[in-house]
Amino acid sequence: MSCENVNLVDLARLLRRDVVDTVYRAKDGHPSPALSCADIVAALFFKVLKLDPQNPKWPGRDRFILSKGHACPVLYAALARRGYFSRDELPGLRSLGSCLQGHPCMRKTPGIDMTTGSLGNGISIGVGMAMAAKYLEQDYNTYVIMGDGELEEGIVWEAAMSAVKHKLDNLIVFVDNNGLQSGGKVSDISGLMPIYEKWEAFQWHCQEIDGHNMDEILAAIANAQQAKGKPSLILAHTVKGKGVPFMETDNSWHKRVPTDDEYKEAMEILGGMDCE
Amino acid sequence: MSSYKGSREAFAAAMMQLAEEDPCYVTISPDSMKAMRMVAFAEKYPKRFFEVGIAEQNAVGCAAGMASCGLVPFVATYSGFITMRACEQVRTFVAYPQLNVKLVGANGGIFGGEREGVTHQFFEDLGILRSIPEMTIVVPSDASQVFAATLAIAKRPGPAFLRVANGREAVIFDREIPFEIGKARKLVENGTDVALMTCGFILSRVLKAAEVLKTEGINATVLEVHTLKPLDKAGIASLLGETGAVVTVEDHNVIGGLGSAVAEVIAEHAPAALVRVGLQDVFPESGPAEALLDYYKMGIDDIVKAAKVAMAKRDHRRAG
Numbered sequence: 001m002s003c004e005n006v007n008l009v010d011l012a013r014l015l016r017r018d019v020v021d022t023v024y025r026a027k028d029g030h031p032s033p034a035l036s037c038a039d040i041v042a043a044l045f046f047k048v049l050k051l052d053p054q055n056p057k058w059p060g061r062d063r064f065i066l067s068k069g070h071a072c073p074v075l076y077a078a079l080a081r082r083g084y085f086s087r088d089e090l091p092g093l094r095s096l097g098s099c100l101q102g103h104p105c106m107r108k109t110p111g112i113d114m115t116t117g118s119l120g121n122g123i124s125i126g127v128g129m130a131m132a133a134k135y136l137e138q139d140y141n142t143y144v145i146m147g148d149g150e151l152e153e154g155i156v157w158e159a160a161m162s163a164v165k166h167k168l169d170n171l172i173v174f175v176d177n178n179g180l181q182s183g184g185k186v187s188d189i190s191g192l193m194p195i196y197e198k199w200e201a202f203q204w205h206c207q208e209i210d211g212h213n214m215d216e217i218l219a220a221i222a223n224a225q226q227a228k229g230k231p232s233l234i235l236a237h238t239v240k241g242k243g244v245p246f247m248e249t250d251n252s253w254h255k256r257v258p259t260d261d262e263y264k265e266a267m268e269i270l271g272g273m274d275c276e
Numbered sequence: 277m278s279s280y281k282g283s284r285e286a287f288a289a290a291m292m293q294l295a296e297e298d299p300c301y302v303t304i305s306p307d308s309m310k311a312m313r314m315v316a317f318a319e320k321y322p323k324r325f326f327e328v329g330i331a332e333q334n335a336v337g338c339a340a341g342m343a344s345c346g347l348v349p350f351v352a353t354y355s356g357f358i359t360m361r362a363c364e365q366v367r368t369f370v371a372y373p374q375l376n377v378k379l380v381g382a383n384g385g386i387f388g389g390e391r392e393g394v395t396h397q398f399f400e401d402l403g404i405l406r407s408i409p410e411m412t413i414v415v416p417s418d419a420s421q422v423f424a425a426t427l428a429i430a431k432r433p434g435p436a437f438l439r440v441a442n443g444r445e446a447v448i449f450d451r452e453i454p455f456e457i458g459k460a461r462k463l464v465e466n467g468t469d470v471a472l473m474t475c476g477f478i479l480s481r482v483l484k485a486a487e488v489l490k491t492e493g494i495n496a497t498v499l500e501v502h503t504l505k506p507l508d509k510a511g512i513a514s515l516l517g518e519t520g521a522v523v524t525v526e527d528h529n530v531i532g533g534l535g536s537a538v539a540e541v542i543a544e545h546a547p548a549a550l551v552r553v554g555l556q557d558v559f560p561e562s563g564p565a566e567a568l569l570d571y572y573k574m575g576i577d578d579i580v581k582a583a584k585v586a587m588a589k590r591d592h593r594r595a596g
Contacts, residue, residue, distance in 0.1 A: 023530075057347065059345075063344075103421060105372075106344070106373050107372075107373055113344065114340070114341070114344060114369075114373070115368065115369060118364060118368050118369075121368070121369060124333065124334045124337025124341070125337050125338070125340050125341040125344075125369060126341060127328075127337070127338050127341060128337060128338035128339060128340060128341020128342040128343075128345075129341040129342070129344065129345055130341075131338060131341070131342060132341065132342045132346070133326070135302065135323060135347070136345065136347075142341075149583070154333070155331075155333040155334055155365075158328070158329070158331035158333060158334035159331075159334050159338075162328040162329060162331065162334055162338065163325070164326075165329070166326070171581055224563065251306075260379060
């Protein structure tokens with residue numbers, strides 16, 4: 001198949017292939033948190049974000065922050081497929097001398113707008129970027145993907161309050177709500193629930209979607225872009241490990257490397273074909 | 277003479293000057309507008325004053341985001357709330373990406389925190405920051421130097437921390453002399469019997485101690501090490517080579533700050549007898565600023581005694 005005119009659903013599948021392939025070849029990394037947000041990343045990087053891969057620091061670009069930085073294999077895959085660097089770099093993930101750090105590093109990887117990996121901080125940094133846009137009278141939007149587990153961090157709610165005070169309607173935050181974190185179910189580990197009502201109570205513009213339905217993702221982004229005077233929260237219901245059935249049912253894939261057989265099985269399930 | 281009421285007012289005046297020069301200079305307040313004397317700035321430049329509430333981690337996170345978009349944000353509040361509560365944001369999202377964020381910490385030392393007590397006396401800030409790569413750390417010694425240092429860190433690209441106090445600091449410099457980041461300077465050159473190395477507002481006591489020593493026939497050189505990072509190792513080592521005996525004087529725990537920095541230079545570059553005057557690794561208590569320094573062994577007498585001990589240690593080694 002040709003890489004021209006690949007639709008977003010297929011692009012998400014290709015990103016998932018890249019994630020499995022990267023972790024398998026690198027022999028390290030977090031596959032299932034990356035698979036969880038692959039559809040949202042595909043929508044953003046191949047449809048929504050105003051970017052110029054030839055000029056990664058273009059001041060007018062939309063900003064993107066992967067707050068759940070451990071999901072970076074999917075971000076690296078998207079950046080490579082957008083042409084920020086060669087896809088040959090992907091298996092170098094986490095190895096000495098590679099531009100692909102274990103968690104995103106804005107100083108080492110073209111196209112990364114902000115260093116992340118320590119959970120909870122991405123939204124706060126996004127608030128700063130959105131405030132800068134307002135102050136500089138620039139029309140870019142700032143997009144953040146958070147995990148649900150990282151909502152347990154206090155800084156998230158500090159940022160949530162300040163985003164409302166500053167009326168940051170240029171800030172659009174996804175919660176990749178796969179229900180799992182490193183140690184188990186989010187609902188077992190914290191008193192976080194209910195998530196949607198909390199953001200509503202914090203006076204954000206809130207939407208709830210199926211985070212694997214491309215039409216719903218795009219429609220929610222369009223709605224969020226139209227919301228005035230408030231930051232936007234899109235609570236995306238997702239499945240951790242989405243697309244690889246044996247990863248969907250086993251949280252050990254939070255950080256785990258597929259065996260040869262598991263790799264073959266996953267790649268077959270994910271279509272077996274790449275575009276050229 | 278310096279016309280500032282205190283070091284925070286000097287910082288605020290410098291911010292007014294910077295704001296006039298360039299709209300890239302902005303401030304982020306974790307409800308520190310009054311504490312950091314930024315009321316006039318907020319009134320004159322409301323669009324450049326970002327209030328985020330009592331949320332220091334978020335203040336530093338926002339600053340990282342703003343700096344990544346080309347602004348030069350200053351986050352100014354009590355030193356410990358920046359260096360301890362928001363330590364990780366400083367380290368991972370400011371220092372690691374080398375973002376152009378300026379951090380200004382008040383109530384530095386027990387002199388700065390004085391009657392507020394331990395929760396507002398910060399004597400670990402410099403040690404914490406010194407262990408973080410890419411940080412510039414400056415510790416000016418009076419209000420006019422805070423003014424000059426604020427301009428200096430603003431013009432130097434990259435992460436920087438500036439320590440200020442609470443308004444009780446003495447006036448030392450009678451004119452606006454420049455602040456050269458990374459260059460220690462000799463302020464008294466009575467002789468090479470002993471070196472007194474110091475940073476921050478306690479410099480006023482060190483200068484008096486040098487006078488006392490002189491009346492007793494001991495000729496000291498006072499070196500103001502106002503930049504802890506990048507440290508002027510050559511300047512420090514050179515003076516150590518001349519005196520062979522040094523007292524470090526700092527309003528900070530003797531662990532982690534100037535005393536530790538000089539000890540590292542001694543160990544690696546220039547053997548010398550060292551006595552560290554500072555807070556001796558204890559939690560202090562509330563009290564009047566000057567009395568607190570005396571009580572916790574940072575008095576003029578303590579510096580004088582330390583100088584004699586350092587010289588005796590040196591002479592004993594030489595004799596041995």
